[in-house]
Amino acid sequence: MRLALGLVSLLVSAASALQGLGNPDNLITYDEQYADGLTAYSGQKYADTITYFNRAMQDYNQLAEARLKCYAKCRRSAEQTLEYSGDTELVFFDVILRRSACIEKCKEDFVGAYPISAVPYSIADLMEKKEAYNYLQMAYYHEGDIKKAAKTAATYNYYNPYSMHTKANMKFYEGRSTITKEDLQPLETQVYRDLYINGQELYFAQNWKDMIENFESSLQAFHTALQECRLLCEGPRKHRNGQSLSRAMISSLAAVLNCQHNCAEKLGSFRQDKGEPFLGSYFHYMQYGYFNLNQSVVAVEASATQARLEPNSEVAKRNGVFYRQQKGVTRNDFNVRKDMLPVVERLEFEDKLLHVIDLMSNEVEGESEIAQAKASSEAGNDEQLLEEDFNMFPVGSNEALEEELKPNVVEGPRDGSGRERLVVDDMLTEKECSLLLELATKMGKEGDGYPQKSPHTKHEKFEGLNILDAAKAALMGDVNMTLVKLYLKASKKAKDVVAEKFQLKQPLYFSFTHMVCRTAKDDQDNRTDLSHPVHSDNCILDAITGECHKVQPAYTWRDYSAILYLNSDFEGGQFFFAHSTQNLTPKHLVSAHCGRMVGFSAGKENMHGVTAVTKGKRCAVALWFTLDPDHQETSYDVAESMLSGGSYL
Secondary structure, three states: HHHHHHHHHHHHHHHHOOOOOOOOOOOOOHHHHHHHHHHHHOOOOHHHHHHHHHHHHHHHHHHHHHHHHHHHHHHOOOOOOOOOOOOOOHHHHHHHHHHHHHHHHHHHHHHHOOHHHOOHHHHHHHHHHHHHHHHHHHHHHOOOOHHHHHHHHHHHHOOOOOHHHHHHHHHHOOOOOOOOOOHHOOOOOHHHHHHHHHHHHHHHHOHHHHHHHHHHHHHHHHHHHHHHHHHHHOOOOOOOOOOOOOHOOOOOOOHHHHHHOOOOHHHOOOOOOOOOOOHHHHHHHHHHHHHOOOOOOHHHHHHHHHHHOOOOOOHHHHHHHHHOOOOOOOOOHOOOOOOOOOHHHHHHHHHHHHHHHHHHHHHHHHOHHHHHHHHHHOOOOOOOOOOOOOOOOOOOHHHHOEEOOOOEEOOOOOHHHOOEEEEEEOOHHHHHHHHHHHHHHHHHEOOOOOOOOOOOOOOOOEEEHOOOOOOOOHHHHOHHHHHHHHHHHHHHHHHHHHHHHHHOOOOEEEEEEEEEEEEEOOOOOOOOOOEEEEOOOOOEOOOOOOEEOOOOOOOOOOOOEEEEOOOOOEOOEEEEOOOOOOOOOEEEEOOOOOOOOOEEOOOHHHHHEEEEEEEEEEEEEEEEEOOOOOOOHHHHHHHHHHHHHHOOO
């Protein structure tokens, strides 16, 4: 029954979660404090900015501590079951009820009536990334408190070490004569991380003894951090109305398990080189240290542990072969370290269990719930772009084009295909296009939203700017606020026109908003690929059967899409609709120019792509919309609130 109890504890966490902190008479959530801080900052009220952001950080940290206490305490309570074995279903529900009651009581004892379930994920994510310290350092600077400005800048830099903006700030403070070394120490640190970095430095210095001490100490601290991360995965989460009991249970279990399974890698996100899994990297370093200290048996255990954690690693396999050739080393020495065995076995079991849940989800309703968890892993309603690699599909030449879609024409689902398309001109003036191009040029980030800088083709430079980053840049004074407000205005106009032209009977919500530029590189000779390969916006195409499956990791909640063009002074880069899922060659072409928008339903009926940009720079605002309020883009609302100076809740 112990294994079953462990699984039940994950399910219960979604059924009854913490909802409070602090004084019931002062129910201002940390996200409201954060929003008030943004408003104060945009109004140059820096003293108020400091007050609000400090309160937000204090509440956020206290809440995390309280949640850890409650989840740890109530997990133990699940083992106190009824002394009854006649009906396992009754025992199952007894466990659920006991843990639910425990969490509710713990909530009252530790956190009062703080309504944490109302906090949008986008704000919780910003708090976790310590974004508040970025605003605090600017506010302290404007208030003339240079030492606190340096301290908070150092804290933000600690958690965001690869931000160029942050590095520039640190150089500024380091160059001030009044700033001491102590002033540049962060307010918050992570023990396992500091020891890990020290261990890396000692590794390169070949100080094996001290390196081992640092890595072993870091590993002990890592175990504590890993447990805390796992517990915090058991927080409140949103479920769709009308879900069956089985689907709700599978959804909850998938989300919590996937979050917990990813904790080890999440804790290593501070590393610049993330090519090797974080937990396995400990033993990659330590095996060298122990080997150089002539402790071969311990080195072999470290090597065996890395190999178990990274079964497909060629480096780990080669190290294993090396150790087998060493004198005195036997097959019996290749054991996982005893302190790591529970962690390794749990990770392996989680992998198996996630696979089982995936199969169960398909059996329940034909859609993979765990794939959804992997695609968004506690990502709330804000999308992250997935790499789309459809370059294996034949495209053909522009000669295959049958006709060009004309503006102000709407194709409806009259043919029964469900296909809806429109082209609308004059969505923007020439001046507005020029201003948005200025924003894209100034703030566009190479590879934005994708895991690599050139997500679709090596022949083009891809740059993007999401709506929230644009708003943050405006508040920080990095870009004119008028440009970002125009970005918001143009996006909303596009959404409204799509809803009006397609005569939608229910509200349409933003799903993701992205300003994108594609610039041709010099190597255009004999180019045959596309700027953006043929794809659908809400399903995955099977190249063999021609079926487009509406399953995760596709963004299955997308219902409509639109592209709003900003310029035409480039060559190539033509948007096209393909013939069908069976024939991906271009059929309908949409020529780009300032203010033209193409909109369409997001399913398999509208397979589409973009021809190669062979000269110049093509810029547009890409928008995806949904009819499902559970998947609306909270970042848009937050950005709008930040620029208007009001509360978004």
